[in-house]
Amino acid sequence: MSEFLQHAPSHRAVRVWVRHLVMYRTWFVAEWAGSLTEHALYLLAFGYGLGHFVPDMGGMPYAQFIGPGLVVSIAMWSASYEATYGAYSRMRIQHTYEGMLSAPLTVGDVVLGDLLWCASRSLIGAVLMLIVLTAFGLVGSPWAVAVLPVVFIEGLMFAGLGLIATAIAPSYAFFNFHNSLIVMPMFFFAETFFPLQGLPPWMQAVSQAMPLTHAVVLSRGLIVHGQAPDAAWHLLMLSAFTLAFLAVACGLVGRRMLD
Amino acid sequence: MERSLSELEFEVDGQGLAKSYGALKAVDGVDLRLRRGGCFGILGPNGAGKTTTIKMLCGTVIPDAGFLRAFGLDVATEGRRVRERMGIVPQESTLDTDLTVYENLWVYAGYFGLSRRESLPRIEELLQFFHLREKWGSTIRTLSGGMKRRLLVARALIHRPRLLILDEPTTGLDPQARHLVWNRLRELRRQGLSILLTTHYMEEAAQLCDRVGVMDEGKFLVEGAPLDLVRERVGEEVIELRGSEADSLLRELDGLPFHPERVGDTLYLYCQRGSPVMDRLLQSGRRDFLRRPATLEDLFLRLTGRELRE
Ligand SMILES: Nc1ncnc2c1ncn2[C@@H]1O[C@H](COP(=O)(O)OP(=O)(O)OP(=O)(O)O)[C@@H](O)[C@H]1O
Ligand SMILES: [Mg+2]
Numbered sequence: 001m002s003e004f005l006q007h008a009p010s011h012r013a014v015r016v017w018v019r020h021l022v023m024y025r026t027w028f029v030a031e032w033a034g035s036l037t038e039h040a041l042y043l044l045a046f047g048y049g050l051g052h053f054v055p056d057m058g059g060m061p062y063a064q065f066i067g068p069g070l071v072v073s074i075a076m077w078s079a080s081y082e083a084t085y086g087a088y089s090r091m092r093i094q095h096t097y098e099g100m101l102s103a104p105l106t107v108g109d110v111v112l113g114d115l116l117w118c119a120s121r122s123l124i125g126a127v128l129m130l131i132v133l134t135a136f137g138l139v140g141s142p143w144a145v146a147v148l149p150v151v152f153i154e155g156l157m158f159a160g161l162g163l164i165a166t167a168i169a170p171s172y173a174f175f176n177f178h179n180s181l182i183v184m185p186m187f188f189f190a191e192t193f194f195p196l197q198g199l200p201p202w203m204q205a206v207s208q209a210m211p212l213t214h215a216v217v218l219s220r221g222l223i224v225h226g227q228a229p230d231a232a233w234h235l236l237m238l239s240a241f242t243l244a245f246l247a248v249a250c251g252l253v254g255r256r257m258l259d
Numbered sequence: 260m261e262r263s264l265s266e267l268e269f270e271v272d273g274q275g276l277a278k279s280y281g282a283l284k285a286v287d288g289v290d291l292r293l294r295r296g297g298c299f300g301i302l303g304p305n306g307a308g309k310t311t312t313i314k315m316l317c318g319t320v321i322p323d324a325g326f327l328r329a330f331g332l333d334v335a336t337e338g339r340r341v342r343e344r345m346g347i348v349p350q351e352s353t354l355d356t357d358l359t360v361y362e363n364l365w366v367y368a369g370y371f372g373l374s375r376r377e378s379l380p381r382i383e384e385l386l387q388f389f390h391l392r393e394k395w396g397s398t399i400r401t402l403s404g405g406m407k408r409r410l411l412v413a414r415a416l417i418h419r420p421r422l423l424i425l426d427e428p429t430t431g432l433d434p435q436a437r438h439l440v441w442n443r444l445r446e447l448r449r450q451g452l453s454i455l456l457t458t459h460y461m462e463e464a465a466q467l468c469d470r471v472g473v474m475d476e477g478k479f480l481v482e483g484a485p486l487d488l489v490r491e492r493v494g495e496e497v498i499e500l501r502g503s504e505a506d507s508l509l510r511e512l513d514g515l516p517f518h519p520e521r522v523g524d525t526l527y528l529y530c531q532r533g534s535p536v537m538d539r540l541l542q543s544g545r546r547d548f549l550r551r552p553a554t555l556e557d558l559f560l561r562l563t564g565r566e567l568r569e
Contacts (some may be wrong), residue, residue, distance in 0.1 A: 005336075015372075022358060074338065094352040094437070095351060099355075102347040103342060104370065259280075
């Protein structure tokens with residue numbers, strides 16, 4: 001038992017987070033210039049371009065329908081990217097984790113610090129995207145800010161999922177699978193671009209099983225109406241996915257870092 | 260008179276340590292002891308198990324068998340407290356390549372719970388100590404290999420550890436930098452720091468260590484004070500002859516106290532100081548030999564063989 005507690009996290013995880021923050025200042029401008037532009041383009045091309053030909057969707061203009069989805073999608077991409085390419089580089093290439101473990105940090109501190117950092121990046125992305133939506137006049141209620149805690153949980157969730165991939169990845173190339181088989185399908189099918197009503201049952205089932213769907217529903221409700229239907233249920237599902245991914249990620253990363 | 264050694268006199272006390280990777284026994288029953296204030300050097304060819312042994316102390320390699328204490332604490336259950344008291348210089352750099360020298364140090368100080376106010380003066384002091392002042396704002400990618408090594412040593416000292424662990428501290432350093440590091444380490448030892456190091460440089464071990472162990476295939480072959488080991492296992496002097504008619508020479512010297520070893524075109528004669536071997540060689544008119552004191556290098560090669568390891 002005490003050998004297990006050896007690896008438990010502590011407040012020192014904050015120091016890991018600080019390290020990532022210091023590191024981040026060298027490239028965050030480039031990152032958001034890319035990612036935010038990309039998502040703003042989705043909004044323009046689909047929301048306004050395609051939206052010109054699409055009648056109201058779910059009782060709102062198409063741009064307003066996809067805007068909240070883009071908020072949680074940018075958060076998903078950001079956390080996933082950090083937990084795969086970023087964490088892999090720290091674990092396997094730059095030996096950053098090894099350096100941390102030679103100080104009085106534990107595997108728990110390192111993983112928790114990474115998770116918090118991924119979730120922080122999700123938050124940054126979501127805030128930037130909210131500002132874009134506000135500029136386009138797509139935010140319907142000041143309660144839209146309540147999406148941020150949702151985004152934080154979502155960030156932890158995709159950080160956990162990404163760390164699982166990182167722990168089993170033999171090389172960077174593996175993340176192509178993670179991106180195109182896991183993240184990308186959610187980006188398209190988690191009620192981000194179209195509602196589920198009226199779709200074939202199998203498609204509804206797939207979509208319901210996607211963790212991102214719950215974040216999208218919450219986000220759309222909060223940003224457009226200031227409240228979300230079945231909020232408790234979606235939060236519960238989001239949290240359950242998050243806890244499950246985190247548990248698996250901690251186990252796998254620990255095994256990968258300790259011989 | 261030899262005092263009885265209580266457990267607490269050892270900074271490191273490991274017994275029966277073992278670690279296998281599949282069928283390979285990387286560490287195979289090692290006892291590791293370091294007395295407080297001492298400097299113990301692990302010597303051994305590539306793949307001997309030096310790094311694996313050291314990583315057991317850091318907690319990143321979990322031994323399959325054996326028992327390991329540091330500062331009286333069990334490494335298996337109190338790793339964090341153990342690492343709070345020791346500084347580690349790994350074989351491969353773990354510096355943050357995109358951060359500056361200065362940022363690397365204060366971020367790392369944070370891992371030990373040091374506040375910025377505490378770490379700032381310490382960073383100044385260490386950069387000075389290792390001649391890195393001018394580089395404080397450079398990113399790690401722009402440093403030379405030797406500067407990175409020195410920075411790693413500086414970083415390991417940030418929290419004033421009781422024990423410093425160095426895995427090949429001076430590999431890749433030029434002679435000036437190597438002597439700088441040796442000087443610094445001796446100075447730190449005088450202040451009471453205990454040191455555990457691995458090295459391929461016998462001179463390094465001779466300069467720094469009061470005890471050495473020669474490791475091969477996961478086991479210590481011998482262990483003791485460097486000079487004693489050399490005297491006991493090798494002798495005091497070595498006479499090297501190159502390209503000579505070895506067989507006839509050995510016949511000439513038959514009956515004298517020495518130990519020969521032939522490697523390629525060189526014949527090594529290990530003997531005690533003032534041995535009659537010298538006289539006999541001079542009498543026979545030979546001048547093509549080199550006579551020198553025996554060193555740790557001779558001991559090392561005698562024990563681990565002169566062939567290259569895989
Ligand atoms: N993670 C690992 N997985 C498999 N084998 C390993 C691992 N780590 C070390 N080994 C093997 O264990 C043996 C000892 O390795 P170790 O790194 O301890 O040697 P070393 O004495 O430090 O060598 P060097 O002088 O080259 O640094 C080697 O045969 C090595 O291949
Ligand atoms: Mg090694």
